[in-house]
Every structure is written in C-alpha cells, then in structure tokens.
Amino acid sequence: MKDSKHLRPPKAGFSRRDFLKGSGAAAAATAIGEGVSGAVAAEAGSSVVGPGPVSIALNVNGQRRSATVEPRTTLLEVLRYQFDLTGAKPISEDGSSGGSTVLLDGKPVSASTVLALEAVGREVRTVEGLHGDPVPAAFVANDGQQCGFCTPGFVVAVRAFLDKHPSASEAEIRAGLNGNICRCGTYANIIQAVLDVVKGGSDG
C-alpha cells in the first residue's frame, strides 16, 4: 500500500502570498528603509510589507507626516484622505489629466499613479506647499481658472516646468504643459499666466 502522503494532491505551489512576494506590487511594497514600520512581514529576514496596513512617515511640504497605509494605497489617497491636503485631484486614476500632479523630489508626478510607500524617504510637495509662489498668484491675476478643478495640478506642473525652463517661450510652455488638461478650456489664460511669471522674472 502506498504511503498516504503520495495520494495527497500536491501542495498548492503558488499561493497568493507567493504571488504578492513575486509581483511588481510586492516589489513596490518592499520596505523602503527608514519610515516604514508596524505590521511588516513577520518572517525573520523578510523585507516584504503587507498585505495588511503598515505605518509610514512621509515628508510633505517640509513636514514629517505619519500615515497608516496598505501597500496598494496611492500617494494621492494619503494626501487627500489622511493629511487633508485636497489640492491634488482624483480626476483620472491613470494620471492622464494631470489633476493629481505633485512634486516628488522636485519632479512632477501624478500622485494617483504613485504608491504611498514609494514616497517614503523622498520630498513631497503639493500645491499647498507653494504658498507665496508667483505661479498661483499669476493664475489669479490672469483668470487662469474657471471651475478650478484642474488648477492645482496645473500650478504644480507650471512650477516644475519653470524650475527647468525659467525663460521658456510660449511654444515651449504649450509643449511643456501638454500633460495637463483643462475641461473649461482656459488654456489661453493659463499660458498668459505662465508668460507673466517668465517675464516678471520673479520665479527664480
């Protein structure tokens, strides 16, 4: 008689846990050094976090902020629903509208396409962190918004663009901002606002 263990179906070779460990999501969820703690995978030596919530600390607008997130939580969700920073907008999950644009280490990204865990150890700046910047003032002076829903994303995108191209021409501005969409069609005023900042030389 065969040993009963030979009659058992093979142990499932690919568990959900294995999948999470091997997937891109798990790679993104891998502990990113300081700033991630809490329910980190219990196994000794494992650097995989989740799928349960973990505690993280983020540097947002120069302040250290604490949050509890699942590995799948986006940066946009943390900003809006845990930090009450509602400037970045959930207009498009894939970032195609530019509505959730924030700066990550000075570079514009769509917060809806970045995991909160990916922002650990990096500098996040939102439109709320641009208080006193000439860009939002130029939007106001030029009526660069109607409903205003796209405006925070535009303002952040403009700031990032001018940081790299402080003397940009109108054509360069139009090309540089083509990742942001305004359903109200205030493009002419937005471009004029950016030109004002360029001409004013006060963005420097």
Ligand code: FES
């Ligand atoms: S001002 Fe309404 S979408 Fe741009």
